[in-house]
Amino acid sequence: MLLKVEALSKHFGGLKAVDGVDFHVNQGEIVAIIGPNGSGKSTLFNLISGTLRPTTGKVLFQGDEITAHKPYRVAALGIKRTFQTTTLFDQLRVVDNLAIGRRVNTKTGFWDALFRTARWRRERDETVGKVLELSGIIGLGDKFFDFVTTLSQEAQKRLAIGIALASEPGLLLLDEPTAGINMEETAEIIELIRKVREAGTTICLIEHKMRMVMGLADRIIVLNYGRKIAEGTPQEISGNQVVIEAYLGGKSIA
Ligand SMILES: Nc1ncnc2c1ncn2[C@@H]1O[C@H](COP(=O)(O)OP(=O)(O)O)[C@@H](O)[C@H]1O
Ligand SMILES: [Mg+2]
Structure with a gap:
């Protein structure tokens, strides 16, 4: 259970x-x-x-x-969820939204990002790999770099599911x-x-x-x-x- x-x-x-x-x-x-x-x-x-x-x-x-x-x-x-009304980052692209969904899995902080530490590089590579795979699963592989505002309602719903899935x-x-x-x-x-x-x-x-x-x-x-x-x-x-x-x-x- x-x-x-x-x-x-x-x-x-x-x-x-x-x-x-x-x-x-x-x-x-x-x-x-x-x-x-x-x-x-x-x-x-x-x-x-x-x-x-x-x-x-x-x-x-x-x-x-x-x-x-x-x-x-x-x-x-x-436990991840989607909301009844879609809550996406409208000003960002599909890829950014998915990467944000993965944030709960990463430990990289400000200093890691500033100095581009090994941890930062590893987590960046993991995030890119995961997000690419996910965009295919949710059927948005060809819209990877598109802005959210250009997506249909239905594609936005698939993206919301993708964001929730990003953290596995x-x-x-x-x-x-x-x-x-x-x-x-x-x-x-x-x-x-x-x-x-x-x-x-x-x-x-x-x-x-x-x-x-x-x-x-x-x-x-x-x-x-x-x-x-x-x-x-x-x-x-x-x-x-x-x-x-x-x-x-x-x-x-x-
Ligand atoms: N934050 C809230 N404050 C007061 N009443 C609420 C709140 N959220 C939901 N309700 C009320 O609780 C009931 C159940 O709402 P909700 O769970 O949204 O129903 P459903 O999702 O099944 O349509 C409704 O009568 C709704 O108006
Ligand atoms: Mg409801």
């Missing part, structure tokens, strides 16, 4: 945005968290990644408690990786997520569109009003009456 969340809650005043949620992610899995807008999905990620401090409950990663650790500490332990995380958290893009582009992002998992990264993703995760996730967790209302394989979830009613107001999801 890679990640374990126990009785996790986050209250904003009287609102229970996340309300006593338990779940886990096994090594090598793709786990999807789905639920209507406002059901607490992003808040749950914020609690895991340290962006928000839980009201109650625990988060464990590789057996160690990481509850309320600062975001940079959580990242350094190997053990667990990747993706918050609505296909929000705001069309069906064809969505299929490409799904393909990329599959490829990332095959390369050995465990993935937990949030999705609003239920259909998108049906062919992708090993396991699905359903939230509604901050509570976990169901958990199971895509097949189990698609036939679950509680989910169909809470999530879709009784409409068929096939």
Whole structure:
């Protein structure tokens, strides 16, 4: 078990945005968290990644408690995330964004850079190699030196995934990786997520569109009003009456 969340809650005043949620992610899995807008999905990620401090409950990663650790500490332990709205360095090129994503792995400081020490040279070479490889994986090999502002929405989403992957995380958290893009582009992002998992990264993703995760996730967790209302394989979830009613107001999801 890679990640374990126990009785996790986050209250904003009287609102229970996340309300006593338990779940886990096994090594090598793709786990999807789905639920209507406002059901607490992003808040749950914020609690895991340290962006928000839980009201109650625990988060464990590789057996160690990481509850309320600062975001940079959580990242350094190997949990990386993307945000629902893409947060890239717009004024920079693809290569720069990927290199920045790798910063958590490097130890080079100001003096190393100034004197171009052996460590600086080694880490520079490692970064260049890794970033080149990554740009191929995310399908931006031919856009290596392009500025972020010239990329399509979908390419920007792939870049955001690349930045998170740059530090070779053990667990990747993706918050609505296909929000705001069309069906064809969505299929490409799904393909990329599959490829990332095959390369050995465990993935937990949030999705609003239920259909998108049906062919992708090993396991699905359903939230509604901050509570976990169901958990199971895509097949189990698609036939679950509680989910169909809470999530879709009784409409068929096939
Ligand atoms: N920082 C915050 N302060 C107050 N309320 C918040 C905050 N963040 C989220 N919420 C509320 O918590 C609920 C869950 O939000 P969120 O986790 O973003 O839902 P989802 O990602 O499932 O759409 C919503 O009602 C939202 O308005
Ligand atoms: Mg959200």
